[in-house]
Amino acid sequence: MGARGTFTGGIHPYDGKDLSKDKPIKDILPKGDLVYPLSQHIGAPAVPVVKKGDHVLTGQKIADAAGFVSAPIYATVSGTVKAIEKRRVTVGDNVNAIVIENDGKYEEVDYGECKPLEELTKEEIVKKVQEAGVVGMGGAGFPTHVKLSPKEPDKIEYVIANCAECEPYLTSDYRRMLEEPQKVIDGLKCVLALFDNAKGIMAVEDNKPDCVKILKELTKDEPRITVKALKTKYPQGAERQLIYAATGRAINSDMLPADAGCIVDNVDTLVAINSAVRENKPLMYRIVTVTGDAIADPRNFRVRIGTNYHELIDEAGGFKEDPEKIVNGGPMMGFAIFDLDVPTTKTASALLCLTHDQVSEKEEGPCINCGRCVDACPGRVIPSRLADFAARGDKESFQKWNGMECCECGCCSFVCPAKRQLTQQIKSMRKMVLADRKKK
């Protein structure tokens, strides 16, 4: 079973990357208060270790992990803890958050001496990643140290750097690979240091030939790392599809990548791992693409976590036209937000502002059984029927027709000529089934 560099299904939407891809990443400093929701990851919310009135420094821990599957949170500016209270976050809920008033001095803590990678033990490397609060920054927010601690580390054969960036409009990974390719590679080397039997694969979509070239050049003396150009197609960066395209191994929804001997980390996560391991620096920044046809000057920013979304929009020149829809993340898997007064979190990859909402433009019609959703589905299921089962609440048939293999990528809704909300229906059904399984 060889790696084909692609998978069956998928779509080629308008990619919108030209809006922002040629502009360098810009550093921005926050002006207003910074807000740190305690739950920016999958797992137990972090527990505050500061109280109202405390003075904190940049890089100081303000909340600690509450268990193994959890992650600590660090201040990204120096200033005073103004409050610990409920604040609205991107998904619309009000959750507990630490609010810090920026004193504008950016005084940093001393990160201490750092041993070179070669002298660190495996436990120390994982510990550093854990302490730094690194989580999967592609959107899921799963604590990275958990991923890096599989049951049988010797069985890990591939560490895959997810450099696909298949979501339309997003260019943050692209800019990162152009501007700081060595950091990505060094991050991958940190992970490879944990798994003696593993090879590193940097999987890039072939619409980024410049990145492929740079990475190949920089890794030509790295026997353990290969750069693989994958076919450009959404969702090439979806974990299961990526593993399949890069290694030829297919895992189902009940398996973890580690079950197929794989560990997958995305570009931003690898950079965060790198600074955690080699510089003792906690996760404080991320790259956010602010883009869309409503934005005056679309581009990428290096953002301090906690920064308000309004500030990002202002930095991008504000709106040149009123947006009809604002999406947190990419257009395929991101979610629409109705309030910009929310903070940047560890998992915020993009802010997409569209002048036209293509979803509400057209009415939903009856399914004409055209099969477009079937051809496009990377989960290799029958979305039209799954949505019918979901509408009827028929969990049994839904599972029999392999509804759980859906990766919620959105391809089916995208292609449907009848404009059915397939993904939405299938997603909520999957949630219900998963909840049922947990109860048992």
Next chain:
Amino acid sequence: MSDLMKVSSNPHIRSKAGTSKIMLCVVLALMPAAAFGVYNFGINALLLILITVASCVCSEFLFDMICKKKNSIGDFSAVVTGVLLALNLPPNAPWWIGLVGGAFAIVVVKMLFGGLGQNFMNPALGARCFLLISFTSIMTNFECDAYTGATPLAVLKSGGSVNVFDMVVGRTAGTIGETSMIAIVIGACFLILLGIIDLRIPGSYIVSFIIFICIFGGHGIDFNYVAAHLAGGGLMLGAFFMATDYVTRPITIKGQYLYGVLLGILTGIFRIFGAGAEGVSYAIILGNILVPLIEKVTLPKGFGRGGEKI
């Protein structure tokens, strides 16, 4: 600002494909065959096409109105049904055949089952078979000014010889739209290029049919005989425009191949062992009925469970 913004579940972008656009393309793709039919058979063919389409569209409009449903003629599926049915009528049929057929196709075969997407049988074919059974002599009389009567397939069946070149071009007796292989294939290519249909069903249908008649036709691998079977009767129109009807074919990919093979075999059986010379319509209708079963045995396995390759 916030009350102006729209929120909905992902994805937030949609392709430009739309139901009515697809249906319009199918109508366009049927135009070469229709135009040739009018050229070949004269003005009565044109009249029949217009009446049948009008009957389909009006029936749908009235049905929606009487049942107080949302008007659905804007999706153009009724037009597709009308054109397809007309192309399956004898060129000299009286005008009321189009009227009755169109109304039957829309009201009985489609709307009573719930409208677009819910019918299990191709409306045009359902209506054709209804007409064949109810008005057999009209529906099987292919005599007209241009041709003396027997269709090439009937001639072939009774052991006569046919001119394959004339059949490919379409200068033979038959229904309005089935005679010209060239015109049909031009329309089909248009749909294939646009990605509206693919070769899964027509390909497996035609290939399995060829194999079947080579084995059971009694002529061995006789090029002329095979070509005459392909160009004659409703095979081309059926394979490219009726077997590929979205609503009434299996949605599973493997199922589509299986369906094509099944139609090929059924058509072969009906043509060679059946009483009549034709078999495409009945084969497809029988295929339609078997679709749920075909889907059941070809359920995809899903990614990571062995289904990732297909």
